[in-house]
Amino acid sequence: MEYFLKSSGSTSQKPKYTQAPTSVDSDGVKMADTKVETIARLAQWKIENFGPTTPYKRSDPFKIGIWNWHLSVEKNRSMYIRLFPESSRVSKDQPPVARFVLRVTISGSNRRPYVSPIHERLLRTSDDFVCPVDVIFQGRFVIDVEFLDLKICPLSGGEGNSIWPSDCMMKHLATQSTLKSLSRMLDESIHVDVTINTTDGTLQAHKAILSASSPVFHSMFQHNLKEKESSTIDIEDMTTESCTTLLSYLYGTINQEDFWKHRLSLLGAANKYDIIDLKDACEESLIEDINSGNVLERLQEAWLYQLNKLKKGCLMYLLDFGKIYDVRDEMNDFFRLADRELVVEMFQEMLEVWKPT
Template sequence: MTDSGYQVKTTSRLAQWSIDNLLPSTYRKSDPFMIGNWNWYLSVEKKRTIFIKLYPETSNLTKDSPPIASFIIRIISFAGDRRSLAHPEVTDRKLKNIGDFVWVIELPLTSKFIIDLEFLDLKISSPVSNENEPFSIWADGLRQKQSNKFALTSLGRMLSENIQSDVEIRVSNGILQAHRAVLASRSPFFNKLFLKEINQSSTINIPNVSIESFRVFLNYIYGNIQSDQEFKTNRLSLLAAAQMFEVEDLKDACHESLMEDIDANNVLERLENASLYGLSELKCSCLQYLVKFGKIFDIRDEFNDFLQSGNRELIMEIFDSVLVAWNGF
């Protein structure tokens, strides 16, 4: 067996380990793979039954604050037709030692199969906090911190309380108050717009943007996003605003966030947005999820609809990726 036979492919929250010809009385342990804050291992042992284990690498972090994992794990077998066998969804399982998660499989697996592992969440308990409630490492206010890095907390009050506002923004279905200096400093679009003005106007018309989308955009540039969930809920409209108003840090934050939770329900929409806004890493991750990790087989109905209405060039990219994957299989 070559070294590549121990390598685990990963993207976002998904990991896959390909196993060839698992003989009786065989034990294999994967190479370490990083998801979240931890290096992980998968192991498979074949006796009369098959034992699959998932556990984190031994470290000070694992010892002091072991991961609390929610995940889906399944076997994809290539014996005859492609078949899958899924373990019941695991929720909030503390994984510290090698035996904390063991999946016993009674069915024989003789030919090539893939261990498919998708993390739904990873939580950790703070070793320095008196609170025992664990928190998700993927919902830790990161976007809010990124937003606040570029705008002082006091700017939020300026926006919400209309303190010394000096410009009125008329959008498609309403009016919002803002500050020329803040808009110009955070957005090259507005800076160029204001520089072109001969006489400073107190009103700016942006007819192709809704008041809901522009309000969320203002909240971001003023450092007034209240939670990570608020950011995630509005990240597609924020992405559109970032593109229109040339706010690169917002576009980068949306790009990074959209890569974190790709799944079967959103991968096609993410792929279209990646193509529309030129997000190359997101596009690559979506194509890997669909093709390299074989998830295209799990969304056949949705993909057939996509073939009817999707962007032709994007569809060709997907088929090119399929052909490359098949040639390398």
């Protein structure tokens, strides 16, 4: 149904329209120019007749994303194009934030088309976006809309989520799918080819996963060592439970609770098998909960595994923050059992902190 402008007023007020005659061709057949063609993220509206007798047109609904849309064009001193979602529960509960470009071209003409800047708007009604066009297009012309992105605007506020997968989202989905497959390989023992002997039991795993995660494991299976011949690894300094947690890390399925519970065992394994990222994760975790009850033990671990950040954190906790007075009773045993170089370094730090200013 076509409409024409009844009274030309300011565009700040919504114009009023009355029904206009339907356009017909030379044979008296109605010309349907309200349909919008779509493909991928593009929408194209071919308008057959726009001018003095039909100064307003509105398209039929067309679907892009999860919403139905309308385009409208009107002449009110200038030419204006509107883009808005069809009123529905979807557009009300999940209002779109659209990022798009408009292009207006005269059909069959070499005249330079009008191309809008990139718009990004929250669109709820026809009043949310009105694009003035400097040039008046009349007769037959084409309006193209290219949707660069469509996001669902959260009703509670905040950043919207795109309905179209981005590179990051696709990588995330691929990662999740891979981790799910790896988890099944481990949990269901799919094509396992190596046995791990722990202090209290055995586990099964895959040489390829272990080799890709650790240069030490890779060397075991690459050279003519007993592990290669027997397809067996002895990890006799880990329990079955802690070794299971190590495997869950290597297969990408570890949870925070298990990591926190077994991080000292994981630290030892990470150091032994040269799993650098796990070693770094353990060090960061051990720094987070230094207290008077564990600081001396953490200092020993830092020295043993050459964890400079952890060592610095322990010394700062003891000396800069004066917590050394809270562990006076434990210091004798610490100095008696600790590595001599560590004791010397600790005394040097103490002299540096406590020197007269």
